[in-house]
Amino acid sequence: MEIINTKNIIEKELPILKNKYNALKKKYKKEANFKMIVVGNDLATKSYIKSKEKMADEIGILNDVISLDENIRKEELEKIIKDLNEDTNVSAILLQMPLPNHLEYKELIDLIDPIKDVDSLCSTNMGKLVLDKANYIPCTAKAIIKILDEINEDVEKKDICIVGRSNIVGKPLANLLINKRATVQVCNSKTKDLASKVKNSDIVISATGVASLIKKEYIKEGSILLDVGISRVDGKLKGDFDFDNIIKEGNAKYITKVPGGVGPITVLSLMENIILAFERGNVEK
Numbered sequence: 001m002e003i004i005n006t007k008n009i010i011e012k013e014l015p016i017l018k019n020k021y022n023a024l025k026k027k028y029k030k031e032a033n034f035k036m037i038v039v040g041n042d043l044a045t046k047s048y049i050k051s052k053e054k055m056a057d058e059i060g061i062l063n064d065v066i067s068l069d070e071n072i073r074k075e076e077l078e079k080i081i082k083d084l085n086e087d088t089n090v091s092a093i094l095l096q097m098p099l100p101n102h103l104e105y106k107e108l109i110d111l112i113d114p115i116k117d118v119d120s121l122c123s124t125n126m127g128k129l130v131l132d133k134a135n136y137i138p139c140t141a142k143a144i145i146k147i148l149d150e151i152n153e154d155v156e157k158k159d160i161c162i163v164g165r166s167n168i169v170g171k172p173l174a175n176l177l178i179n180k181r182a183t184v185q186v187c188n189s190k191t192k193d194l195a196s197k198v199k200n201s202d203i204v205i206s207a208t209g210v211a212s213l214i215k216k217e218y219i220k221e222g223s224i225l226l227d228v229g230i231s232r233v234d235g236k237l238k239g240d241f242d243f244d245n246i247i248k249e250g251n252a253k254y255i256t257k258v259p260g261g262v263g264p265i266t267v268l269s270l271m272e273n274i275i276l277a278f279e280r281g282n283v284e285k
């Protein structure tokens with residue numbers, strides 16, 4: 001069994017992305033400007049934001065975090081989003097999840113201009129994704145495709161099990177794979193007999209945040225296991241797959257690890273979307 005080295009993807013693709021961005025900067029005589037809106041003080045959020053800032057800095061994308069009090073009123077946040085939409089110097093906007101209970105993510109994401117919505121999660125961008133004419137591919141779904149490309153895996157004719165049906169991971173990923181003619185099954189916390197669903201799948205992508213949910217007994221020989229989930233157990237980051245025992249058993253073909261597997265490729269995919277948004281924002285003027 002091979003642990004997929006996703007660092008290779010970054011090493012190959014980051015220089016290409018930097019060159020593309022430098023050419024666009026010269027062409028438009030300005031820089032991409034990426035705004036991240038964070039509400040509250042969630043610790044995990046801080047580390048996700050840090051990795052986004054780090055890669056944006058490395059590419060040379062202007063970026064800053066708009067940190068808001070967890071008690072901010074909905075109307076105030078709506079005004080901040082609307083002002084960012086209207087600011088022609090802002091190329092890309094990201095509203096970081098999770099939000100406090102009094103704020104409805106589904107409503108707020110729809111206020112972001114679809115061209116600046118680089119997470120690509122607003123209704124317009126999701127609808128376009130379903131119809132196979134996406135503005136941008138949502139970042140985690142894009143990361144999964146990049147990883148499958150890296151191992152030369154064609155999803156056509158493959159049985160794929162996605163564990164988790166969230167708007168941010170499971171649903172966009174399922175639609176992207178369906179459009180690529182994969183046969184897709186999406187599971188959730190109420191799914192009957194998860195083990196048999198996983199056992200019958202050539203590719204399993206898990207995004208639940210339940211540590212070690214997928215056991216070695218569930219794994220089909222020769223399958224590909226991609227771990228999106230991140231949770232903290234005894235101070236350590238863990239994925240959804242019972243990694244140590246699955247590795248010992250050794251009958252899968254590929255697996256990604258947590259941390260350092262899918263996560264960094266999700267951030268790379270976000271950077272690609274920001275640069276696309278920068279390009280589109282300038283072309284459309």
Ligand code: NDP
Binds near residue numbers: 164207209266
């Ligand atoms: P959500 O909480 O929105 O969704 C979790 C999904 O997992 C739900 O559909 C839920 O089912 C399902 N689920 C929970 N428990 C089980 C179970 N026992 N069996 C089967 N399904 C279960 O989370 P997100 O989609 O936002 O994130 C999921 C995980 O992925 C988190 O750990 C997050 O940190 C990580 N993540 C990682 C990224 C990366 O790039 N590596 C990017 C984004 C997220 P139900 O619908 O029934 O509630």
